[in-house]
Amino acid sequence: MLWTILIPLAVAGVAPWLHRVLRARAIWLLALVPVGVGTALALRVPREPLGAWMEAAEWIPELGITLAFRLDGLSGTFALLICGIGALVLLYAGAYMRTDPHLHRMGGLLLLFLGAMLGLVLSDDLFVLFVFWELTSVASYLLIGFKHEKQEARDAAQKALLVTGAGGLALLAGFVLLHSAASDAGLPMEQAARISVLAATDLSGHHLFTPALLLIVLGAFSKSAQMPLHFWLPSAMTAPTPVSAYLHSATMVKAGVFLLARLNPLFGDSAVWHVLLTVTGAVTMLVAAALAAGQSDLKRILAYTTVSVLGTLTMLIGVGTDLAIKAAAVYLVAHACYKAALFMIAGSLEHATGTRDIRQLGGLFRAMPVTAVSGVLAAFSMAGAPPLFGFVGKELLLKAKLDLEQLGVVLLLVATLANVFLIALALAVAIWPFFAPSAGWLRRGPRSAACRLAHEAPLPMLAGPLLLAIGGLFVGLIPGVFDRALGSAMASAIGGRPIMMELKLWHGVSPAALTVLGISIVTLTLGFLLFLRLRAWLTHIAAVVARLGRRGPARVYDLALTGLFASADRVTRLTQTGSLRQYVRVILLVLIVTSLGVVLSAALDGRPLSHRLVSADGLLAAWYWHELVLVLLILTGATAALLSRSHVSAIALLGVTGLLIAALFALFSAPDLAITQILVEALTVILLVLVLYRLPERTEHKARFADTAIALAAGAVMAGIVLATAALHLPATVSEHLARLAKPGAHGRNIVNVILVDFRALDTLGEITVVAAAGLGVYALIKLYRRRKAGEGTS
């Protein structure tokens, strides 16, 4: 199975070159890939419920991640949809974008997406699934932003990637938690991420079970555009139409639903799962259907109805009864077929007339008869009218809801209402442009000139919608075919138990069947009535929708993004002031704040501080008066340096302080240190005077007061640490040994010299390098500076 995923990905990589060689014909070759892959998979799809063809190869044993794939009813159905619709979309895109200079990118990107999507549905490992999940998001980003010269397209692409990306992060967190819960439950590492194994394990007792569930559901909702995360999907309609048909109606947006279906056996018994999915799904179903009625752009109408259907599917999985799962399975397939067809029809209409505004379209049946027929078939399917596939799905849907007593009535009402909208919209999208009086939608204003010049779409653009619509018709008339081929296996895989499909058009004359029939008829009638009024109401509904939009989640997203950029600016201005003085201050403050507690506890380690300072072996006891005088002088010098008004005097005073410290070193029998200190101090003073001579006078008192306080505190902290260290007496074995070794081992009497050139010669080498590099660096700087000056002078 790995090959079926790798082949499209590999071909995607070479697609631009193929295009360069074969020009427009390349797309035919590309379309062969999903046909071949789809056929190969179709031959292996198991027919019996709960049958599965498994394949696993070692990938990352360190993390317990296996390249495991599973072809069963669920993934098989998805794979066939992906390949079948993918091939049709590729052909369609080849014709639809024939004049686009970037067509060579489109083929490759669509195949990249196709491979990723196949990987997603076939994966049997949480993390492998996640890899492909993110890959579909990236492919979607690139495809939405395909017309990247437009700001709108770039923003929409970013919106989609950020929303699904955020969901992806939640999903990843959920997977990691689930994985660790499974490990805790005693599954061996290489099994703990296998979805098929997890489905058979009861993890509901683990404390991470519910957090993992919530995070995973959040991820799935973001991908499948559940309220309130749905807003990226209508924006994504800026993508070229083939992309919308493929990714944003038929396949990718169903990845979230797929994941919910896939994990239903694992989470299905949880009450949280039921409530969350049912409620979110129902709300999404209704609200999106209503929002769709407020749109006039064909693609946006289709986008909102897609959201509505995704809500329905989510709700059905949440309900989780046998019938609901059957309904979900059938509805999912039906929707994928007819929605892809409708999108392609919308694209053909735009291609022929130059507009997607339903108010501008009308009377196109004569010009585009084949497209019109496809539209009628697809719309009937969408409206749930017999004898199409969609009707079967919808019937099951209604029956499923009747089974669930406590929620049944509410859900039924909600579903009926949503379906009334959907039916009206199906008529508006697929019937109106072809059969409306040629006067156009609005009484006032002439029919757009484009409609009069419209022509039928080229063959590759007819094949897709017609085949998908006819497919629906065929399966709808003989539902047993879908049932035997895939339906039962798919429903069983979702339910995690054998669920036998029995799809019938005619349910007999039992009371239940009659109720279903009655509801269908009422829904259809209301839908038709709404359609008749829709023309008059559209403007009003659109106004309401627009007003809602100003407060909707899309607005929240915009605010969050601008808020992010604004706060990023503010934080950066606050932290990155550019003032070196402030940087030093902050760093010293960090030292003070973080070490305060530690230094106090260090000072108190073992014995009280006062005792340590004044006891017989303590520090103060050992002081002599001349040392005290020196210390006082040092303190005076430092204080005076702080207070002095000019740079030069401050430096001079610092130099004095340094010399006094040298004296202190000398007193404590470290003449070498004293000498070094004197030399360094002298050099520093000279250099600083040379440099600072040119600088402006010192800053005002207030800043210096703060500096003084910080410096004092930092000094106090350091002093505290040093004091605490000095009071510690551990045996100094190494230095004693070095002193003993200097003569016999290293043949040197001066221990300091021996350390510098023998024991620790490497340090000396490093320091020599530093000094040499510093000197050479200064030389290079001066030379370059002079040359630049000279260059500027001559030019």
Add this chain to the structure above:
Amino acid sequence: MLLALPIVIPLVTAGLCLLVGRRVRVQRALGVLGAGGLLVAAVTLFARVWREGVLVLYVGGWRAPFGITLVADVFAALLVLAAALMHLAVSVYSLADLDGRRQRYGYFAFLNVMLTGVCGAFLTGDLFNLYVWFEVMLIGSFVLLVLGGQRAQMEAGIKYVTLSLLSSALFLAGVGVIYGIAHTLNMAHLSQRLAVAATSHPGLVTAASLLLLLAFGIKAAVFPLHFWLPDSYHAPPPAVTAIFAALLTKTGVYAIVRVFSLVLPPSDYLFGLLAVIAGLTMLIGVLGAVAQSQFRRILNVHIISQIGYMVMGVALLGSPDAQTRQLAIAAAIFYIVHNMLVKSNLVLLSGTVRALAGTEQLSRLGGLLNRAPVVAVLFLLSALSLAGLPPSSGFWAKLGVIQAGFRAQAYLLTFTALFVGLLTLVSMLKIWSAVFWKPAPEPCSSDDALPAAAGTPPARRRALLLVPSVVLLVLSIGIGLYPPPMLATARRASRELLDRAAYVAAVGIHAEQVEEGPFRAEVHP
């Protein structure tokens, strides 16, 4: 001897580059040859360490803890290898990116001085020696930063050197205090003796550790000690920024990982502090990146954010579970290597874009997807890797950190890490959208256009600019597609780091030996 080669080769290369004077072509050849030689030595060293375990070299023949000891465990050898690789990539790139003036006045020499310091820091087993190598690295990088003498470079240089010296001062103070406590500088010996000292004087040992943490924190550019980085990395040419991005902060992180896993006794206070630092570093760093409006600046500031992920691994050492600690350090190590590969590559690509378009200002860039599709693909894949999207090294790096975080039950920190991943994506999309997707703005006479570089570079220059990027990207994707080797390396490095007893034994510290001798090591063949 093998152990000393990664220090000797760049040092000798630097010397030779200086000796040949102003013959630029010889310097260029030497620079690339030296980098190649270093890579060969690093590969050999890594292979040997992998086969034979920890390698030890007693410099001057003085046994530990009396002389300076060089130690190569898997962690050190791995980082030397990564550094050598980046060095070679940047050296090749520099051939095309750097102007002749800079090359003539010792660019390759100072690059190699810096590498000497970096490799020395990775390989030393001695705390004070680490300080020395930090100084070598500092002076090399400082000259690279200001070489060229532009006003922006000088300003950047002043800030960089001042704050670095503050770090050095803290480091030195820390070393002094630690020496005062334990009377030794050898890391293995310190590991033993500080553990003893910590039982009687926990506060003092923690205070000394804190000084080291702050010193390394400045080097690693963690919040709120990171100020030098955003104010300096944009000034030098992109090649220099790229090698800085690969090595400077990572050496600081290396030191933090090294001392906290191996040398210092565990301290709950410091691990807590590290956790806070890690979270804030990730967050503030990425916000800083989002706020920038220049290609390279976004990448530079973003380095800070990624340091947070590495520090997070160290912070999780506070977990009571030994396996979690090991996972955390392994994740940090994986992250370091991934970040060296990817972040520097992005900086290189920003330089390539600068060479193509003559500016780094996002508002003036555009249309590069159509103009330079190869650069676009290279950038996109690297950027997605940086944001942790699969299948790239970045995803496994992120996954490792998250798994360790959840295992340690550091939920807030882990969710911060996840959220910051999303913001990283925002910052990368900002670049992608402005540079590659947006149509090119009307050509205007910009002040910062580079006269020599503007326009399409000739084929040879183009190849020199692109080949390093391609190689680095292939490595990142390669790790992403088949992570086991890298994971196994990180795991083994982590295991070694946390097994203090084994390290101490390998370095050859035995209580009775410290008392009795022998002090000189037998000469190894």
